[in-house]
Amino acid sequence: MDIHALKRQGMTISEIARRTNHDRKTIRAYLNGERVPGVRKRATPDGFDRFVEYVTARLVEDPHLWVVTLWDELRPLGFDGSYQTLTRQIRDRQLRPVCAACAHVTERPNAVIEHPPGEETQFDWLELPDPPAHWGFPTKKAFLLVGSLAHSGVWRAVLSPSMDLPHLLAAMTTVLGLLGGLTRDWRFDRMRTVLDPATDDLTPMFAAFAKHHAVTVLACRPRSGNRKGVVEKNNHTAAQRWWRTVPDELTAEQAQAAVEAFAKGQDQRRREDLEGTTTAAAMFAAERLRPLPVTVFPVVVTEERTATRQSLIDWRGNRYSVPPELAAAKVVVHQRLGADTIDIATLGGAVVARHRVAEPGLGVTIRDTGHVTALETVAMASAPPGRPHRRKERIPPGPAARRAAQVLTGTQQPSTVISLAAYEQAAKNRNTLR
Structure with a gap:
């Protein structure tokens, strides 16, 4: 001044x-x-300068991108700073734009609820918009069933193309297997596949599923979904740190493996308990989970598929044959949970094929010998006669084309007409006797 x-x-x-x-x-x-x-x-150059362009571009594309997610992306690019360094740089340089659409959203208070070890597993669906088209899901959404242990916060998740009851039971069976056991209670929000909205009773099939696992089902009161805040927070983490960065080239089976690896990596996150700072993995040791039933609950998962012109359908990352009459037609695939076979039926319900299933995601093709023979017969019968033309075959203009060209260019030669009358008279004279 x-x-x-x-x-x-x-x-x-x-x-x-x-x-x-x-x-x-x-x-x-x-x-x-x-x-x-x-x-x-600064006495030395700022090492963050070369990352400013990338960070700015990512935050302009996604104003709500978590800094820890951005940190995960920057480390393979050569950023060796800490998470705190990244947050300070973003704050000091004012790199994060203000989202006008979310500027006026307020947060409501949440109560602190105690969860003893082994008491409760919380389940919730997470809707994932715009999955890759080659996944073959029937809608423009994928669904992730997340199961979280309320005490330790350890969670696992399963991708699903639908939220109907058979897919819910199949996904729950997989999640329970990934968690490694059962707690005393299961907690849900008031989803229709679990709770009948008219009577507030469990749906018959889900009640049988819970009885098969010997657990108690708890439903949140209306407008009290934050009672299951553990799974909701894990949903938020899965959406922001995993789903936002899933590449388009991954298959559904590869994406499932990726979310399993990501969830296992979250076991090492810091948690607070009565003894101080610990990790979710350390708290998991005190869960005392009960073992899973020896037999799998008998539920049948049904999905619609469209056969290719080669009479194949996609199922869990592999391909299975159908009769050639169903090429390019819609079929229905049935698989009983825990079974090692699938049934393929027409839309009318007639089962036309049964295959032993391969390990999901192997990319193998399984054909029935009868289907192969029938497909070759149909293909040969519908093939055009004669040899097909080669792409580089030489076929010059023929006589008809040359005559037409002469007419077009005016170079056609006049045809010569020869009279045979003289030859006929000479032949008659030679045959006359003298």
Whole structure:
């Protein structure tokens, strides 16, 4: 302030430097705005400068991107700073734009609920928009069933193309196997596949499923979904840190493996208990989970597929044959949970094929010998006669084409008409007896 005030009084830079006891270059830099009071010039180059463009682009694309997710992306790119360094750089440089659509959203208070070990497993569906088209899901959404142990916070998840009751039971069976056991209670929100909205009773099939596993089913009260806050927080983590970064080229089976690996990596996150700071994996040891039933609950998963022209359908990352009459037609695939075979039926319900299932995601093709023979017969019968033309075969213009070209160019030669009357008369004279 003194430097600018003296400058306004008409003093020269040299006079201001003598009066303030500073170098003339320093005075000139402050007057020209090249230096700011309280901000010292770095002695070494800022290593974050080369990441500014990427961070800015990502935050413009997604204003709600978690910093820890951005940190996960930057580490393979060469960023060796800590999470705290990244947050400070984003804050100091004001790289995160303000989202006008979410600026007025407020947060409601949440109560703290105690969860003893082995007491409760919380389940919830997470809707995932815009899955890759090659996954073959029937809608423009994928669904992730997340199961979380309320005490330790350890969670596992399963991708599903639908939220109907058979897919829910199949996904729950897989999640329970990934968690490694059963708690005393299962907690859900008021989803229709679990709770009948008219009577508030469990649906018959889900009640049988819970009885098969010997657990108690708890439903949240209306408008009290935060009672299952553990699974909701894990849903948020899965959506922000995993789903947002899933590449388009992954298959559904590869995406399932990726979410399983991501959930296992979350077991090492820090947690607080009565003894201080620990990890979710350490708290998991105290869960005391009960073993799963020896037999699998008998539920049949049904999905619709469209056969290819080669009479094949896709199922869990592999391909299975159908009769050639169903090529390019819609069929229905049935698989009983725990069974090693699938049934393929027409839309009318007639079972036309049964195959032993391969390990999901192997990319193998399983054909029935009868289907192969029938497909070859149909293909050969519908093939056109003669040899098909080769792409590089030489076929010059023929006589008909040349005559047509002569007519078009006016170079057609006049045809010569020969009279055979003279030859006929000569032949008659030769045959006459003299």
